Amino acid sequence: MTPHLGKGRTLGAALASLASSLTLALSLVLVPAVSTPAAAATPLTVSQAIGQQTGATQTVRGYVVGQPTATNTVVRSGFPNDYALAIADSASQTSTSSMLYVQIPSAFRSQWGLQSNPSLMGKQIDVTGTLSAYFSHPGMTSTSAFALSGGGTTEPPPTGGTSPWDSTYYAPAVGNTGTALRTSLHDIIDNHTTLSYSTVWTALKDTDQDPRNSANVIELYTGRSISKSLNGGDAGDWNREHVWAQSRGGFTTSAGPGTDLHHIRPEDVTVNSIRGNKDFDNGGAAVSGCTDCWTDGDSFEPRDAVKGDVARMLFYMAIRYEGDDGFTDLEMSSTVGTSTSRLGDLETLLAWNAADPVDAFEMRRNDRIHAQWQGNRNPFVDHPEWAAAIWN
Ligand SMILES: [Ca+2]
Ligand SMILES: [Ca+2]
Known part of the structure; x- marks a missing residue:
């Protein structure tokens, strides 16, 4: 088996995904309105984190989609430094209103900043910190932990390839075997x-x-x-x-x-x-x-x-x-x-x-x-x- 990072989704995979979504929707309809117990270990989605700018400390899971440089600006290449990340619920998200801006404290910059680590683009990560505004935008500050999501790095990046270098560095190789x-x-x-x-x-x-x-x-x-x-x-x-x-x-x-x-x-x-x-x-x-x-x-x-x-x-x-x-x-x-x-x-x-x-x-x-x-x-x-x- 090739290890997962490859390959676009097949029709079969899309249908399987649709079927599981329908099953989930059906189970939500059939289950009485009991609120799901709060699972402390389950990270928030980005959209939940955007709606809960309460100053609480939380873990949020999202895809790295760029670096915020101003309230309404997120750059996707030519990263100016290692100070901040934008994450979203989809790796192809381009609307800043659907992004959470994550502050990267100095201790984490060499490992998690995009200037030093542009390959993080498109990767799914878990970040823990304070849910509060950053760049006058829904964000996370005082970030205390970063990790790649366990087994969750399979969504292809927006280029449709598997690496941010596919359209540039690897262009003559992509598609060959x-x-x-x-x-x-x-x-x-x-x-x-x-x-x-x-x-x-x-x-x-x-x-x-x-x-x-x-x-x-x-x-x-x-x-x-x-x-x-x-x-x-x-x-x-x-x-x-x-x-x-x-x-x-x-x-x-x-x-x-x-x-x-x-x-x-x-x-x-x-x-x-x-x-x-x-x-x-x-x-x-x-x-x-x-x-x-x-x-x-x-x-x-x-x-x-x-x-x-x-x-x-x-x-x-x-x-x-x-x-x-x-x-x-x-x-x-x-x-x-x-x-x-x-x-x-x-x-x-x-x-x-x-x-x-x-x-x-x-x-x-x-x-x-x-x-x-x-x-x-x-x-x-x-x-x-x-x-x-x-x-x-
Ligand atoms: Ca290893
Ligand atoms: Ca050789």
């Missing part, structure tokens, strides 16, 4: 700035910043938050983990694949060395100092929360590097323990991609690499379903 998709994506993503290996330290302190502590980065496999300043080579430091291991890609730390941020992540020095140049697959013995990590003689299994991240980084490398620019052609492998230029296990990685959907940290990371460091994107973070469209 198989070899045509591979070729068009390669041509899009191979045009980028290359970094020096020393700049990679600086960049990782931005791309992998802990959303709860701007002085720290998050280590990929361990999940630990560690001071940005503890980068180095001693036990207990973090260093630069090449998810596509150098010796398996025929590259060094010269500018090129060995400095490509899309697959380089902060990792604990000791755990990085335990992973070494192994393939990725399920199973093995527990890895000391890395909760829920497993390894055997030829493979490494990271914690569940980053299994999809690992898969999508490797898919990027296989498509970015095709042997046409002086670097080795990298390809996915359907086995483990194979030679230079191939990494696996493809079937396991496709399953990890489906089981661990793209999260806010990963989206922000992709946005930062694109906007700030390299000028290119990982297509499999924007379109995880493209992996199955290429490798199935």
Whole structure:
């Protein structure tokens, strides 16, 4: 199965949706007029929040539709900063009277502001804060929590695609499958700035910043938050983990694949060395100092929360590097323990991609690499379903 973010609605899905709406309407008619018990855990809709500007603290669920810049103005691109969001009950809403304006306090801006995270457009989120006017408009202030709605990110964005980049960055690729998709994506993503290996330290302190502590980065496999300043080579430091291991890609730390941020992540020095140049697959013995990590003689299994991240980084490398620019052609492998230029296990990685959907940290990371460091994107973070469209 492709993971959900894809595909327009079929007629069948529309009919099923209509049928469930009719069932709901019927049940509302048949059930006597007993008021629904107030379920504290159920978020308000945006239209409810607009009608309840009481100063109470509430959680509201809605789709990100833009950034308010004045009472009657919401911009949908060219975001000026990270200070505010507009949410609505439909991802295609364009009327400001049907939007709630959400203040983003400074602690949340790097993770939830649209200038840093334009991929949030069209995503369904839950926000908690005070229901009161913002920009002289129904709003939420003193916002204290932001989260992607659980399993609720399936409504397609207004373009009819699945990413705000479909009509621009990905235009030559949208609609393709198989070899045509591979070729068009390669041509899009191979045009980028290359970094020096020393700049990679600086960049990782931005791309992998802990959303709860701007002085720290998050280590990929361990999940630990560690001071940005503890980068180095001693036990207990973090260093630069090449998810596509150098010796398996025929590259060094010269500018090129060995400095490509899309697959380089902060990792604990000791755990990085335990992973070494192994393939990725399920199973093995527990890895000391890395909760829920497993390894055997030829493979490494990271914690569940980053299994999809690992898969999508490797898919990027296989498509970015095709042997046409002086670097080795990298390809996915359907086995483990194979030679230079191939990494696996493809079937396991496709399953990890489906089981661990793209999260806010990963989206922000992709946005930062694109906007700030390299000028290119990982297509499999924007379109995880493209992996199955290429490798199935
Ligand atoms: Ca993940
Ligand atoms: Ca390749």
